[in-house]
Amino acid sequence: MNIELLCQYLIAGLTYGTIYAIVAIGFNIIYNTTGIINFAQGEFVMLGGMLAVTLDAFFPLPAAIAGAVIITMLAGALIEIGFIRWLKSPSVLRMVMITIGLSIVIKAAALAIWGEGVKSLPYFTGTAVTVISMGDVHVSPQILWVIGASGLIVALLTFFFNHTLLGRQMRACAANMDAARLCGIDAKNMVTLSFVLSAGIGALAGCVVCPITYVQYDSGTNLAIKGFTVAILGGLGNSTAAIAAGLMLGILESLSIWILPTAFKDVIAITILLLILFVRPSGIFGNAEAARLKEF
Amino acid sequence: MNLLKVRGLNKRFGGLRAVGNVGFSVPQGAIKALIGPNGAGKTTLFNLVSGVLKPDSGTITFQGAEIQGRLPFQVARVGIARTFQHIRLFPKMSTLENIMIGRHVHSRAGFVSAMLSLPWTHREERAIRARALQIMDFLGIAELANSDAVSLAYGQQRIVELGRALACEPKLLLLDEPAAGLNMRETAEMAKLIERIRATGVTILLVEHDMALVMNISDEIVVLSYGEKIADDQPLAIQRNPEVIRVYLGENDA
Amino acid sequence: MARAKYVQILLLAACVIVVQLAATAADKTQYLTQLTMAGYYSMVIIGLSLLMGYTGQISLGHAGFFAIGGYTSAFLTTYNLLPHKDAPAVTVLAQCGMLLSGKDLYDADILVVQPWAACIAAVLITLAVAYVIGRPVLKLKGHYLAMATLGFGTIVYKMVLGTSLVGAADGLSDIPAFQLFPGLSLSGKSSLRIQNYYIAWGLVIVGVTLLLNLIHSRVGRGLRAIHGAEDAANAMGVDTAAFKLRIFVVSAVYAALGGVFLTHFNGGIGPSEASIMKSVHYVAIVAIGGMANLWGALTMGVALNFLSLRGYFGSHDDSVFGLILVAVMLFAPEGIGSTGAPTMIRAWIKRLGAREEPAP
Numbered sequence: 001m002n003i004e005l006l007c008q009y010l011i012a013g014l015t016y017g018t019i020y021a022i023v024a025i026g027f028n029i030i031y032n033t034t035g036i037i038n039f040a041q042g043e044f045v046m047l048g049g050m051l052a053v054t055l056d057a058f059f060p061l062p063a064a065i066a067g068a069v070i071i072t073m074l075a076g077a078l079i080e081i082g083f084i085r086w087l088k089s090p091s092v093l094r095m096v097m098i099t100i101g102l103s104i105v106i107k108a109a110a111l112a113i114w115g116e117g118v119k120s121l122p123y124f125t126g127t128a129v130t131v132i133s134m135g136d137v138h139v140s141p142q143i144l145w146v147i148g149a150s151g152l153i154v155a156l157l158t159f160f161f162n163h164t165l166l167g168r169q170m171r172a173c174a175a176n177m178d179a180a181r182l183c184g185i186d187a188k189n190m191v192t193l194s195f196v197l198s199a200g201i202g203a204l205a206g207c208v209v210c211p212i213t214y215v216q217y218d219s220g221t222n223l224a225i226k227g228f229t230v231a232i233l234g235g236l237g238n239s240t241a242a243i244a245a246g247l248m249l250g251i252l253e254s255l256s257i258w259i260l261p262t263a264f265k266d267v268i269a270i271t272i273l274l275l276i277l278f279v280r281p282s283g284i285f286g287n288a289e290a291a292r293l294k295e296f
Numbered sequence: 297m298n299l300l301k302v303r304g305l306n307k308r309f310g311g312l313r314a315v316g317n318v319g320f321s322v323p324q325g326a327i328k329a330l331i332g333p334n335g336a337g338k339t340t341l342f343n344l345v346s347g348v349l350k351p352d353s354g355t356i357t358f359q360g361a362e363i364q365g366r367l368p369f370q371v372a373r374v375g376i377a378r379t380f381q382h383i384r385l386f387p388k389m390s391t392l393e394n395i396m397i398g399r400h401v402h403s404r405a406g407f408v409s410a411m412l413s414l415p416w417t418h419r420e421e422r423a424i425r426a427r428a429l430q431i432m433d434f435l436g437i438a439e440l441a442n443s444d445a446v447s448l449a450y451g452q453q454r455i456v457e458l459g460r461a462l463a464c465e466p467k468l469l470l471l472d473e474p475a476a477g478l479n480m481r482e483t484a485e486m487a488k489l490i491e492r493i494r495a496t497g498v499t500i501l502l503v504e505h506d507m508a509l510v511m512n513i514s515d516e517i518v519v520l521s522y523g524e525k526i527a528d529d530q531p532l533a534i535q536r537n538p539e540v541i542r543v544y545l546g547e548n549d550a
Numbered sequence: 551m552a553r554a555k556y557v558q559i560l561l562l563a564a565c566v567i568v569v570q571l572a573a574t575a576a577d578k579t580q581y582l583t584q585l586t587m588a589g590y591y592s593m594v595i596i597g598l599s600l601l602m603g604y605t606g607q608i609s610l611g612h613a614g615f616f617a618i619g620g621y622t623s624a625f626l627t628t629y630n631l632l633p634h635k636d637a638p639a640v641t642v643l644a645q646c647g648m649l650l651s652g653k654d655l656y657d658a659d660i661l662v663v664q665p666w667a668a669c670i671a672a673v674l675i676t677l678a679v680a681y682v683i684g685r686p687v688l689k690l691k692g693h694y695l696a697m698a699t700l701g702f703g704t705i706v707y708k709m710v711l712g713t714s715l716v717g718a719a720d721g722l723s724d725i726p727a728f729q730l731f732p733g734l735s736l737s738g739k740s741s742l743r744i745q746n747y748y749i750a751w752g753l754v755i756v757g758v759t760l761l762l763n764l765i766h767s768r769v770g771r772g773l774r775a776i777h778g779a780e781d782a783a784n785a786m787g788v789d790t791a792a793f794k795l796r797i798f799v800v801s802a803v804y805a806a807l808g809g810v811f812l813t814h815f816n817g818g819i820g821p822s823e824a825s826i827m828k829s830v831h832y833v834a835i836v837a838i839g840g841m842a843n844l845w846g847a848l849t850m851g852v853a854l855n856f857l858s859l860r861g862y863f864g865s866h867d868d869s870v871f872g873l874i875l876v877a878v879m880l881f882a883p884e885g886i887g888s889t890g891a892p893t894m895i896r897a898w899i900k901r902l903g904a905r906e907e908p909a910p
Contacts, residue, residue, distance in 0.1 A: 083880065087880070093606070097837060101873065104871065109869075264708065278687075373787055384779045386774065400788050405768040406769065410764050410770070411763050412760070413763040420768070460786065
């Protein structure tokens with residue numbers, strides 16, 4: 001294993017890692033605002049990719065991506081309004097089952113609409129064989145798109161939560177929903193907004209990674225498990241840690257191909273998940289008491 | 297003979313020292329009260345004795361054996377039972393069933409024997425049921441046997457919780473604010489009940505805010521303030537203790 | 551109260567017999583095949599119902615235990631030990647009478663483990679896995695517990711899917727028949743269809759009886775206490791961690807037994823039995839049947855599995871279960887049993903049983 005190959009693996013790991021981190025951030029946004037883990041998070045990513053592929057046949061690529069993101073955000077809002085909003089203090093168990101059921105239904109709908117086949121978007125710049133070379137290390141420009149888009153998402157979110165009124169209102173809801181309500185913040189709409197945001201960033205991530213990983217009606221589930229692993233690894237609710245945790249998982253997975261047959265690559269993420277849950281559920285960067293002070 | 301001995305008990309929560317170097321004893325057959333302003337550490341102390349919390353340091357000795365750090369069900373097995381400040385009856389179960397749970401430490405039917413419905417498990421069930429009814433009789437609530445426990449009146453629920461703890465046949469009974477939420481008549485009845493229980497040979501340690509009740513039935517009183525023990529004496533002496541008056545009784549007409 | 555239990559079991563047995571007679575009379579004995587399979591899936595469901603309903607623990611990985619049971623017995627009864635005939639372990643097994651000589655599909659000689667020994671091995675392995683996994687998993691709550699069990703189920707699925715020794719994506723097939731008693735053979739032969747229907751439902755009836763005994767015992771009371779107020783149950787002397795673990799193990803063994811028997815009945819097993827979708831099916835059925843409601847879960851289990859196996863849901867099988875789960879959780883989280891009719895039926899049954907009891 002020479003240094004160039006190692007770099008390739010690392011870059012592949014980083015790429016996947018950023019996607020896992022984005023999914024994890026999606027989990028965190030909804031969890032922070034509502035305390036719910038949205039098991040259908042992976043489906044937002046899948047929908048983003050699928051919708052972009054369909055729209056790409058009619059519109060130029062940037063418009064297709066924008067359209068996919070917007071439609072997925074709408075879907076997120078509809079899900080929240082249709083299934084979550086009117087529940088009165090549901091138990092955790094109930095919410096888990098509802099979101100799992102929703103994830104299954106969305107998958108089934110995707111299967112009905114798009115079929116079983118694998119789909120992909122064209123590469124944003126160049127083609128599948130275009131490479132950017134850094135010495136002996138060759139990467140596809142799409143990887144830069146992925147990392148760039150993820151960086152943009154994180155930057156925009158940070159700006160949103162720290163410097164806009166709406167973002168601060170959401171953080172207030174996350175910290176203490178009753179107090180926020182008493183300050184006149186419309187908690188119900190904040191919840192819807194959290195779903196819309198999570199759906200949007202998931203969809204965007206789905207679009208940028210689609211040329212590399214392709215998308216299929218059931219690609220959401222795997223991503224959800226890995227995204228959740230990353231979210232827990234960094235400490236549920238802590239999105240900055242999620243980025244670091246995501247990169248860590250991506251690289252670990254990538255390097256695992258050395259030791260394990262590829263069929264077991266996914267087992268790495270799950271084993272890490274189980275280990276973390278058993279040993280330190282507050283995550284490696286979290287501590288149990290801070291975890292209770294939910295912050296973005 | 298001291299049934300319970302607490303020595304040098306310490307418990308911190310982050311930066312807050314909830315219990316600091318507390319030590320006292322509960323003599324066999326006595327009714328001992330634990331009082332102090334809110335936040336003094338009384339419930340923490342209870343939770344340390346009953347096994348809900350582990351002390352940072354110090355010892356809790358029961359009948360000569362150290363029990364600090366043991367889990368709640370292990371503490372129940374050595375003969376210490378408790379009630380809760382906020383009533384914790386089992387929902388969707390009848391009053392009788394709630395009390396029958398108290399017999400858990402005195403029964404043996406396990407998973408395998410229960411699934412196979414072995415004859416001795418039926419005998420044991422009948423014995424459990426009979427004993428639970430006996431306790432309900434003693435407490436005067438026999439007619440509530442089949443009522444849904446959590447739909448009873450507050451005062452009745454308190455007595456049911458007491459019955460549940462008594463079903464454990466404890467040597468030491470920990471009562472966490474037994475008179476909380478009770479009116480004057482109910483409080484007086486609770487006081488009589490506690491004395492009747494002591495008369496059967498059970499030692500009692502209680503946390504309480506109702507000073508009339510405490511002064512009336514306690515043999516000894518421990519006073520806590522900010523996690524530390526500031527007095528441990530008989531009721532009359534406590535009433536005259538200037539430190540206690542300054543910290544606590546000053547605001548209250550005993 | 552106890553009498554009501556026996557009335558219920560007798561009613562179940564009566565239903566089982568009536569259905570079989572009706573199917574034979576109407577010349578629809580092929581329905582019995584689906585009912586047999588539904589019966590084995592119901593073994594998973596009744597165990598899960600106890601776990602979810604009585605202790606409030608969710609398991610999204612129970613299909614994993616079904617698969618561990620099925621795959622273990624499948625593997626042991628098909629893996630040819632003949633090339634290793636002289637290895638010490640093999641000779642020990644042979645001396646204990648645990649091995650079986652026979653011929654495979656191509657008429658070559660093979661040496662495999664006896665089905666009954668394989669069954670015992672499957673149960674023991676499941677016990678071990680459930681104990682090891684259960685202890686840390688059951689310390690978790692809420693979505694952490696859900697994710698941990700989901701993770702466990704996924705690991706089992708990926709492992710059977712990726713291991714060529716157990717057939718990878720194709721699974722294992724040509725599982726021999728399981729001779730339960732002389733004359734009673736667990737196999738998929740259509741001539742033995744009626745016999746196997748009674749084997750399956752005999753297993754379910756025994757399983758239900760054992761669980762009902764558990765529910766109406768000191769242990770059942772303890773489990774309900776744990777569900778109602780775990781800290782108070784602990785304070786009253788109930789070793790809550792041990793109880794939760796034991797019920798988890800019991801439900802795992804039930805699932806594994808279902809797996810073993812169904813594997814012999816079907817003559818094979820594939821990775822789909824371990825899939826997360828299967829686990830979700832089980833959870834959806836328990837949810838709709840009413841989580842603490844054994845009979846509700848059993849009824850729904852038979853009904854939904856029968857319809858699914860007969861193909862009534864077509865290719866929309868997964869979405870049907872997903873929709874059921876969502877609908878039940880949204881509108882009737884206590885299960886369909888919390889609506890009017892089942893309550894009335896249950897009250898009627900209770901009265902039937904109570905008539906002979908003396909007044910308290």
